[in-house]
Amino acid sequence: MSEMTQIAATEARPYHHGDLSRALVEAARRILETEGPAALSLRAVAREAGVSPAAPYHHFKDKGELLDAVAHEGWHALDAALTEARSKSVDSKDRMTGLGVAYVRFARDNPALYRVMYDCSRDKDALPDQMKEEGAYCQVRNTIDERTGGTASPIDLELATIAAWCAGHGLAEMISFKQFAPLKEALGGEEAFLRGVFEHLGMFAKLDQA
Amino acid sequence: MSEMTQIAATEARPYHHGDLSRALVEAARRILETEGPAALSLRAVAREAGVSPAAPYHHFKDKGELLDAVAHEGWHALDAALTEARSKSVDSKDRMTGLGVAYVRFARDNPALYRVMYDCSRDKDALPDQMKEEGAYCQVRNTIDERTGGTASPIDLELATIAAWCAGHGLAEMISFKQFAPLKEALGGEEAFLRGVFEHLGMFAKLDQA
DNA sequence: AGATGCATCTTGACGGCGTTCAGATAGATG
DNA sequence: CATCTATCTGAACGCCGTCAAGATGCATCT
Known part of the structure; x- marks a missing residue:
């Protein structure tokens, strides 16, 4: 009993x-x-x-609150995916790129879930609250901090994290666009395409420092 | 008569x-x-x-086709906004950043229209067809091409354009998130925040070339 | 154990949505 | 003027999100 x-x-x-x-x-x-x-x-x-x-x-309370709960699980799953990616690359050289690739892969493999996650965020004009203290966003920030040896100022660290996050999100939303198919093929696959795009993100900084 | x-x-x-x-x-x-x-x-x-x-x-034919027509007008408006931004910056040094700022501003000033534009694209897994030959996307590519003096290979040019486009889109979708408000204030306004983020986009390239 | 209370779930309803179809309307054509 | 045909209306269908009223049954107290 x-x-x-x-x-x-x-x-x-x-x-x-x-x-x-x-x-x-x-x-x-x-x-x-x-x-x-x-x-x-x-x-x-x-x-x-x-x-x-x-x-x-x-x-x-309503449909939105149920979707919030679904999105919450999604953020945890994304967190897990990034944790795994971070642990796999012992070499710190391409750890940032690896993180970006893992992020976009998560979105590509869970497109519906990823969409719900961002739709919920847009409705509230905010990312989930917990993300600033822990979670996926924090992992990106920590990875950047490690990479720069902790030399970046808090403001620069935050700006760099946001920049990386935006680039990842933008690419995540467009990775499946048909227009990019020929380029993917020319580069020998989606992975190479992804890395290629990430490596070209320096164009703003590189050009303006020349 | x-x-x-x-x-x-x-x-x-x-x-x-x-x-x-x-x-x-x-x-x-x-x-x-x-x-x-x-x-x-x-x-x-x-x-x-x-x-x-x-x-x-x-x-x-259905609701989607009406939205397509609305989105089509939106892409033309974005094209016009980028054209204006490009003509305003005689100095080619910050022309790329200026273009990025104009892009994000368009999204911030027309959030509903911008949303419809990308929702339509996602439904078809493609950007509007005309964009590859003319229009907003092409303007970004041309600006990059000018900036590098035409030295970039076609593939690199395409990758750089996609990278810039993804970064702009990502930032456009998150610029209004509440979490970024303190940072915006610390930097003295949204314009400075925007430029700050764009200038940090080099982190992937910069770090991996060090 | 039996009665009470309350969280839980169902039933039925309301207005709004996208879409379809038969029929009314009216400019264009001969 | 008669006819044709693109255009528009009215009514209907099934779906949606949401709510109010009532049924159900676990948990608690006596």
Whole structure:
């Protein structure tokens, strides 16, 4: 009996359905992966989770709040992807480029999730709050800080992080554009294309210092 | 009589309403500016133009095609903004940065229109077709080509253009994020912030060449 | 154990959306 | 003037997000 309760607690089914909010977020991610962002309606999520269309309103204020929860998971996943990329490149020389490549790859491999993440951010005109103190954004900043040996001023460090983040985001949103296909092929694949673009980001700085 | 016809032809009112497709695009832009992208429904556009909800379907296949027309105007407007920026900076030293600043300013001043432009592109996984031969993208490429004195290889020129474009787009989408407000203030305004970010874009190239 | 309370879920409804189709309208053509 | 045809309307369909009222059943207290 107490074992049953234990199992129930582990599975966290507090009431009728059992941790519906978690089930809804999982259903949403399932829909995102299989049918894309356009199919992600609140009703479809409820359907996928096997509950009525009104059920989600006992766990989320509105559709936006459910998407926020999905986006939150997305940021954690991105964080994990960047952590792995950072740990893999022992050579600090191309650690920044490797980080950029990992970022864009995450977006390319999870396009629907990435879209939800940024749509939520735009609705609030802000990145997730936690990112400034920890998480993906912080990893980029730390990597830059390491690379410069901690010599950069706080303002320069912040500017450089923002610059890197913007470049990564821009490339992430355009990597799949058809116009770039010939160039990708000419360079021998997407990886080379990605590195090529990142290495050309110096053009502003390089040119204006010449 | 022929004068009337002339006027009518000038105003281009072929049938009942009179150049409804143009009126619809204008109505859409009006809604975008006053109420934002979320309010841009096909029905609202028809309402604003004073026609029934079904009328637009005689001029556009669906909502997406109307948005395409709006986006098309947006790309022309961006083109004009970049042309002006390019002509203003006689000094070629900061012409690239000036172009970047103009790009981001356009996005900041026309956020709803800019959003529609990129949403349409993402739906088709492609930038507008004309951009590779003329228009805004081409202006960036030409500016880079001038700056390097035409010494860059075609592939490098293309990569540099894409890099600049991605950086501009990324910054355009995040310029309004609240987290950057303190930094903007510390630098004495948005213009300085913008230039600061652009000048730090060299970090990939600079670091990896050290 | 039984009654009470309350979080949870369902049912049904409302207005708005994109889209379609049959029919009305009216400029253009002969 | 008659006809043709592009244009527009009205009504309808199924979907959406959201809400209010009522049913359900776990948890707690006596």
